[in-house]
Amino acid sequence: MKKSFLAILFSLLSLVLLFSFIDNGSYFLITKQDVAFKKLKGFPKPLYDLEKNKPTPEGFMLGRKLFYDPILSKDNTVSCATCHQQFAAFAQTDHSFSHGVNGAFGKRNAPALQNLIWRDAFMVDGGINHLDLQPIAPITNPLEMNEDLASVLKKLQQNKEYVALFKAVYNDSIISSNHFLKSLSQFLSLLISADSRYDRYKRGKDTLTKSELNGLKLFRTNCSSCHAEPLFTDNSYRSNGIGINPVIKDSGRFLISRLPNDLMKFKVPSLRNIEVSYPYMHDGRFYSLKQVLNHYSKISSSKNEVDPILKNMPTLNEQEQKDIIAFLKTLTDKAFLHDKRFMDPGTHVYFPKPIMKTETKIVPKINESIIAKYKTEWESVTLTTIDGIPQYISYMDKLDEITQNISKQIKNQKNIELENLRSEFLDSKKHKEAIKNYIIFGQPTSKDEIIEPCKQQLKSNINDADIIDTKLNGQSKKGWLVLIKYKAKNKSGDIVVKTTSFDIKYNPIEKNYVVLKAN
Amino acid sequence: MNTVRKIVISSCFVAFLALVFSFKSSQKAKVSIQFKNYVGNAILQLDSTYKNALGQDFTIANFKYYIGNICLKKADGKSYTVQNYFLINEHEEDSKQITLNDIPEGNYISIEFIVGVDSLHNCSGLQEGALDPSNGMFWAWNTGYVFLKLDGQAPASKSSGNVFEYHIGGYKQTNNSIRKITLSFKGDKIVSAASPLSLLIKADALEVLKTPTIIDFSKLPSVTDTRNAAIIANNYVDMFSLLEK
Numbered sequence: 001m002k003k004s005f006l007a008i009l010f011s012l013l014s015l016v017l018l019f020s021f022i023d024n025g026s027y028f029l030i031t032k033q034d035v036a037f038k039k040l041k042g043f044p045k046p047l048y049d050l051e052k053n054k055p056t057p058e059g060f061m062l063g064r065k066l067f068y069d070p071i072l073s074k075d076n077t078v079s080c081a082t083c084h085q086q087f088a089a090f091a092q093t094d095h096s097f098s099h100g101v102n103g104a105f106g107k108r109n110a111p112a113l114q115n116l117i118w119r120d121a122f123m124v125d126g127g128i129n130h131l132d133l134q135p136i137a138p139i140t141n142p143l144e145m146n147e148d149l150a151s152v153l154k155k156l157q158q159n160k161e162y163v164a165l166f167k168a169v170y171n172d173s174i175i176s177s178n179h180f181l182k183s184l185s186q187f188l189s190l191l192i193s194a195d196s197r198y199d200r201y202k203r204g205k206d207t208l209t210k211s212e213l214n215g216l217k218l219f220r221t222n223c224s225s226c227h228a229e230p231l232f233t234d235n236s237y238r239s240n241g242i243g244i245n246p247v248i249k250d251s252g253r254f255l256i257s258r259l260p261n262d263l264m265k266f267k268v269p270s271l272r273n274i275e276v277s278y279p280y281m282h283d284g285r286f287y288s289l290k291q292v293l294n295h296y297s298k299i300s301s302s303k304n305e306v307d308p309i310l311k312n313m314p315t316l317n318e319q320e321q322k323d324i325i326a327f328l329k330t331l332t333d334k335a336f337l338h339d340k341r342f343m344d345p346g347t348h349v350y351f352p353k354p355i356m357k358t359e360t361k362i363v364p365k366i367n368e369s370i371i372a373k374y375k376t377e378w379e380s381v382t383l384t385t386i387d388g389i390p391q392y393i394s395y396m397d398k399l400d401e402i403t404q405n406i407s408k409q410i411k412n413q414k415n416i417e418l419e420n421l422r423s424e425f426l427d428s429k430k431h432k433e434a435i436k437n438y439i440i441f442g443q444p445t446s447k448d449e450i451i452e453p454c455k456q457q458l459k460s461n462i463n464d465a466d467i468i469d470t471k472l473n474g475q476s477k478k479g480w481l482v483l484i485k486y487k488a489k490n491k492s493g494d495i496v497v498k499t500t501s502f503d504i505k506y507n508p509i510e511k512n513y514v515v516l517k518a519n
Numbered sequence: 520m521n522t523v524r525k526i527v528i529s530s531c532f533v534a535f536l537a538l539v540f541s542f543k544s545s546q547k548a549k550v551s552i553q554f555k556n557y558v559g560n561a562i563l564q565l566d567s568t569y570k571n572a573l574g575q576d577f578t579i580a581n582f583k584y585y586i587g588n589i590c591l592k593k594a595d596g597k598s599y600t601v602q603n604y605f606l607i608n609e610h611e612e613d614s615k616q617i618t619l620n621d622i623p624e625g626n627y628i629s630i631e632f633i634v635g636v637d638s639l640h641n642c643s644g645l646q647e648g649a650l651d652p653s654n655g656m657f658w659a660w661n662t663g664y665v666f667l668k669l670d671g672q673a674p675a676s677k678s679s680g681n682v683f684e685y686h687i688g689g690y691k692q693t694n695n696s697i698r699k700i701t702l703s704f705k706g707d708k709i710v711s712a713a714s715p716l717s718l719l720i721k722a723d724a725l726e727v728l729k730t731p732t733i734i735d736f737s738k739l740p741s742v743t744d745t746r747n748a749a750i751i752a753n754n755y756v757d758m759f760s761l762l763e764k
Contacts, residue, residue, distance in 0.1 A: 130645070136659040150654075176647070259693070
């Protein structure tokens with residue numbers, strides 16, 4: 001009797017445990033707004049023509065899936081993300097060189113992937129002249145993924161899921177190198193870091209400490225002629241006196257141009273997110289910013305080839321070095337490093353799988369009555385609340401279920417139409433209205449991750465809010481109260497100090513947190 | 520109001536002219552070009568052993584090249600250019616046959632084309648068709664197309680497996696391997712819709728290995744980037760000739 005009771009209890013517990021791991025993936029869902037490129041103040045015009053390959057939610061999600069999928073490598077073990085990790089600004093933390101297939105060892109430090117649409121050339125030697133062509137290099141490099149482009153396309157073509165996804169995005173069941181590479185570019189082009197403390201300081205939304213400000217001043221005098229703001233690179237090739245690495249013997253730009261003048265010149269890297277993308281230099285020889293600054297401090301006495309611009313570099317004292325490092329750390333863009341759009345989506349597929357068809361026929365549009373029915377059903381779904389907490393995931397589940405049903409009903413018809421409908425509904429007023437007052441996030445790992453969404457919500461409601469102070473009360477598993485003190489103009493135009501509180505409730509059913517409407 | 524009327528009238532006139540000219544030039548002819556790969560005077564056989572100018576034995580495993588900017592010249596000085604690229608691959612019989620439709624009728628005297636891919640197509644991102652990077656004629660690490668590949672084995676080569684490999688490319692001014700070929704017809708060719716033009720072009724792989732520079736497999740078994748590419752590029756200038764059908 002006791003035993004069977006225990007057995008039942010155990011199975012119930014395992015069921016609960018099982019369900020707690022089920023995630024329908026709506027966390028990874030991408031909307032039209034997510035892929036919209038917003039012009040950034042102070043940034044130049046992108047060099048990559050986004051109009052020629054405009055990211056769509058589905059194209060971006062496909063590119064993201066490919067980026068995280070080891071299917072791109074010879075033995076299906078290495079993905080792009082293996083050596084390009086989000087928390088390291090898509091460089092690889094703590095690795096001078098990264099590992100490829102069969103234990104191969106690369107010959108260059110994996111660079112950060114950010115603000116690629118402003119790059120005129122790729123690789124430290126600038127050998128690659130277009131973002132769309134860049135992924136072919138690591139895919140085919142024997143020390144990295146060691147695969148053949150034609151063979152990758154063949155593998156993808158044999159994978160039913162990919163065929164369906166490519167069909168949904170490009171309305172073509174034949175996976176071409178063009179569509180494959182353009183999808184990757186849709187993901188890569190949106191890896192934009194422009195919201196560091198430095199950026200917010202420039203926009204007047206944040207302040208820098210005395211040391212950071214002094215660092216910025218020193219930086220502008222000594223570093224910014226190569227690491228030009230706001231991209232922190234001038235896209236040039238220069239020799240910085242580190243001398244040839246005796247093992248890999250990389251001579252840099254010379255390998256591409258074959259001009260003796262280019263020996264040991266390397267592309268000036270961006271310094272954005274430099275704090276998290278160590279080790280440094282093309283061969284990852286320096287593990288700390290201190291080592292880097294020490295090198296530049298002694299550069300006037302270097303025996304190696306040095307760019308003329310570096311010859312007058314002064315010797316920086318201890319405090320000056322500290323200040324520069326403090327400033328460089330303000331280039332860390334937490335919003336970018338934690339941006340959920342760029343996270344590994346795992347096995348989630350977000351748009352209904354279209355029906356597999358090999359022959360292409362001209363198919364009629366979806367029947368109007370089906371659209372109407374779909375619309376009514378979709379609009380009847382409401383975001384329910386339990387104890388005042390909105391059940392967001394089950395809301396999204398219901399929407400997905402309706403889409404799945406309709407997908408079954410209209411099989412043999414153009415699924416691309418359905419995709420359009422679905423994104424149309426997700427963009428609809430009704431849907432936006434439903435989720436307007438809530439911010440939902442998973443399991444926060446830092447204080448900032450809790451406060452940041454509240455700040456964003458405040459700013460979206462009060463455009464000119466100048467945040468003075470934030471406070472966090474409460475504890476995990478129950479929720480928190482975030483207090484934000486800010487300055488803003490009132491109706492009569494006077495600047496007044498106000499405090500807004502955000503109530504964050506833990507949702508025990510969906511195991512996430514919801515920011516309820518601000519008071 | 521007056522100017523609007525003027526614009527309408529003049530655009531009608533332009534449209535009418537365009538219509539007239541389109542009717543006038545609607546007589547189009549077909550030109551078919553067949554490439555036939557040779558080694559000296561013998562048709563290339565992938566399993567046969569040949570000798571280079573130094574008497575070194577070799578066999579060919581792979582012979583591919585890009586043909587582009589085909590231009591047909593008329594006796595009256597006018598010419599007609601086709602913008603497409605074609606990848607001629609010894610392993611694919613179909614690739615050796617090029618058919619050009621919509622060639623204006625006329626009296627033609629020569630054909631011109633380039634071996635290679637012009638800088639525009641090397642610098643403007645993804646290309647499709649013959650220029651699809653998955654065709655294996657593409658340098659991933661130093662963006663650019665390989666214009667010509669000649670791979671094989673020669674006992675004289677000291678590379679592992681006695682292989683030789685000549686992968687020739689480079690579109691930049693300092694290392695330009697694009698070569699323009701002009702082949703003149705024996706007498707004028709009158710081309711019309713009723714009498715299409717059919718050309719047979721011999722491509723001699725042996726010429727890749729000689730004139731002006733004789734390639735010694737023991738000294739230069741491999742050219743796989745822009746270094747030394749010009750030597751081979753200068754050699755392939757004279758690898759094409761017209762065969763009478």
